[in-house]
Amino acid sequence: MLAPYRWISDYTKGLSGVEALAEKMVMTGNGVEGIEHCGENIQNVVVGKIEKIDKHPDADKLVVCQIDVGDAELLQIVTGADNVFAGAYVPVAKAPAVLPTGPIKKGKLRGVESFGMLCSGEELNLKEEDYEGAGVDGIMILRNEPQPGMDVRELLHLSGTVMEFEVGANRPDCLSMLGIAREAAAADEKTYEQPQTGYAESDKKTQDMVSVEVQDKDLCTRYIAAAVTDVKIEPSPEWMRVRLREAGVRPINNIVDITNFVMLETGQPMHAFDAADIRGERIIVRRAQKGEKMVTLDDKEHEFTENMLLIYDAEGPIGIAGIMGGQNSEIKQDTKTVVFEAAKFGYGNVRQTSRALGVSTESSMRFSKGVDAATTLYAMQRALTLIDELGAGKVAQGMIDILNEDLSARVVKTSASSVNALLGTEIAAGEMQKYLSRVFIQAELEGDELVCTIPSFRGDMTGPADVAEEVARIYGYDNIPATDANVGMRRGVVSERETKTDVVKRYLIDTGHMESVTYSFIGAMDYAKLDMPMPKSVKILNPLGDDTAFLRTTLIPHMLNTVATNLNRKNTELKLYEVSRSYTPVEGQQLPRETPLLCIAHSGVGCDFFRLKGVLENIVMLLCGKELQCKQVKRQYLHPGAGAEVFVDDISIGLMGELNPRVAGVYELEQKVFLAEINLEALFGIEKAQVRYKELPRFPAATRDIAVIVDTRKGAGDLMDAIKKAGGKRVEQVKLFDVYEGEQLGEGKKSLAYALTLRAQDGTMTDKEVDKIMDKVVKTLQTEFGAELRS
């Protein structure tokens, strides 16, 4: 919300300087987003009177002017403009000067010295509507013989200060100069005065010129129409144009400017129809019929649906309620009679319509945040007062006012003690009363009780907490003590899931992994790159793009993107992980299932399947105190010979393996990548048994080696598991110490050599006992794996 300092000063006199005011406004809850000092880009530009013009000795298109700029001597300036004449008053940039276009220095034009420049309107950032004559091609001629030497910023009101306020959704009343002026008065302890209204009425009557029918009362709780006849369209006065310009609104003509001025002043949007274009002299407010069309003021055609509220005349739509008027009834240069509209439309409907049509205006913005029905009337009265003051037309008698809202004042009851209890303060009731009156809340004190009458524009104030907040912000948040809550001492509880996630993360960090964080969004393309069918996914209705239209079911695509980004930047040693959620739609439920996943990627020197497997083994050992098992698995994105499903206690916890080289090619990865994706929910579900001390062995162990020849397809780990199982509890350890493939073994065969450690808890094992176990082991390997004992 742009609030020119001069404009708010119209209603609250004697305000502190801008900086001091800004600080006070911030501390009472009116955030200041910026302060702009206008005219700072115009320096040393003064009024000059051209005393004499001579031809340039060496250039046909140039003239040499002698100019009175209020100094003892005349200033010589060479110009190429052809609209200057002796006696003209013009803006003169006295070198050295600054213009919005850049600095002006003295120079020589074709050998004649020039001590500055004469300015056009454009060079001063002025348009014709800002100053008559500013739009001409050539130098801007100043009217009314201003004093030579006067700063043009002063003359043309170019140096003002504009404050930009951040207005919360609870305070639509502050989307107005009056609202800001009220807050400024409260913050700065000054007096606010609202402009009085009052105007002469002609003998014509509004009701003779137009009728109003509100059919959809739920969306329009107040509609006021008033006619103005004998309209004379002309520019509005300078004071109004200056204020509009500083507030960021382009002046157009007196009628349109009045509607804009009143909207900015009161926060109530207004509209003006050319009465001649209201067919059948009827205004009807109702929802559109599907497929109806209308061209708006900005020359765009819109098609409506049945939820949109429109303003109709006897034959069709003439405006979109609260958003923009129709071109068919706009104010024109020859408009003679105007019908002003000030209304209150439902905020939700204006918001929906504005969004659906993609049209957002100063008006729709205010309506969609909510206007005050009492202000609706004041705004109309104010507009008619301005018509009268400016002599822009004659106000007809008797406005039409259709009201469907209870305007009786809201009363909120609370007590000084409950305000203090809520805030933790000890403010006297009488003080509270004073603070409340500063924000226009009339509080009657009945003992400790505060009976607060809420002004109509404070629709946000509905209960005691709101009263407490008003007291607090005027009392000053700084003055409220900082206390310790009276709550018991305890340490907070972190969930088991989070504690276990910490264990995983800490292990990974300690083993050289970097944690990555990526977005939760994914596109269909990401699955195509993995050669995977798109799984059932959660779809976003309004995504930022096709590539972010779904929620991810896997972390792998973004991990591969991260790997690709790094490899592209020659970061070739990569150990990365991410912990984040996947989202899976669940039949018959509104919300998807969210599962925490861990994704790890390794790439670079020394990386292979087993290094990654080792990481997973250690994580499983840390969390579950158990071994993990790998089973061969085929997945589109994994290498067909190096892909595994990972199990703990026969529960699948995820996948790991080498990235399929074809997929690596799609991502343009020039080195091998090893990936794992683990379902942390499944992993965390596997309990780690409470540690119980086991007695250290007291008897010596026996060691035996065994070497077998098997098909190369057989898993050395599977044989190891079988040895342990067959050997029973006395097999303390099995180590694979040699894997060999060679010609003498024959095609498709390999030799595996294991070292077994056997031990009994109750005594030294005899050779016989050991042999018995070894026999069992060998038999098992022979029958289960077709193993042949190697001599």
Place this chain on the structure above:
Amino acid sequence: MNVEEIKKNATQAIAACGDSAALNDVRVKYLGKKGEITSLMKQMGQLSPEERPAFGKDVNTLRTEVEQALKERQSIIAHKEQQKKMQGEVIDITLPGTGGKVGALHPLTQVYYELRDIFVSMGFDVLEGPEVELDEYNFEKLNIPKEHPSRDAQDTFYISDDVVLRTHTSPVQIRTMLTQKPPIRMICPGRVFRCDDVDATHSPVFMQLEGLVVDKNIRFSDLKGTINTFLKSYYGEDVKTKFRPGFFPFTEPSAEVDVTCTVCKGSGCPACKGAGMIEVLGCGSVNPVVLRNVGLDPEEYSGFAFGLGVDRLATTKYGITDIRLLYENDVRFLGQFV
């Protein structure tokens, strides 16, 4: 040769030995099977029985003395040899170590861990909730009805009319109040989503941490005290805090809190736009409307809530000027946070 001669020769020979091999030769020469002292013992048979004990004793003494001398010399030689060996074992201690490198937690996680530690030590439980959330919990129960202007502040990703990607972690507060009787003291961290295009200061996904306290007799002043305690723990005892009135639909009164700029320490710099302070969190007393929405009686209970952006804390803490770096995961960036 007699005992005295042998002793003299042996002592000289031992003293002359420079290494283990020479010493061993001396040992063989005197104590070996055919050594001089051994031979001397063998002469015993030629002596009269009267002479034997004295001779025997002398020879034994000689043997012991030579053995002792050999042992002492051995120790000296061994020490010298070890010294010499070690001189050949000098390594270049300036070469780098060979242990694996340590990794790094993501800066967002590091900042979150710091925050979590502080709040857990202050008695706050850590709770999670769904990221895909009901509109009812993300908005309506928080006093943000459909089509209400306060929805403007939060551009929302919709999954359906009734389901959104949570725009804050406040729905976790709602879920907690619906299921847990006060006293409640909790924080809810996590991912949140806003329909913002990516640029240097905006990200459609970011990390938030909110907190909630609900009990009997909780005052706005308690909120100030709690937030001050937290901010001093996080930024240091010297930090200055400023509470400004603000607006959030779910709190009343509401406040925005500034702290001394971490870059310029208050003197004003580009990071704080010259203000010397930076905004770090929003907070307020829980709006009675919200308490009623979750079935708590505002006459009986009151509370306060606060929320802060982990991303913002991380960028201000580390001086990161482009938020995109946090989600790009260049290991040269991540590796700076070891």
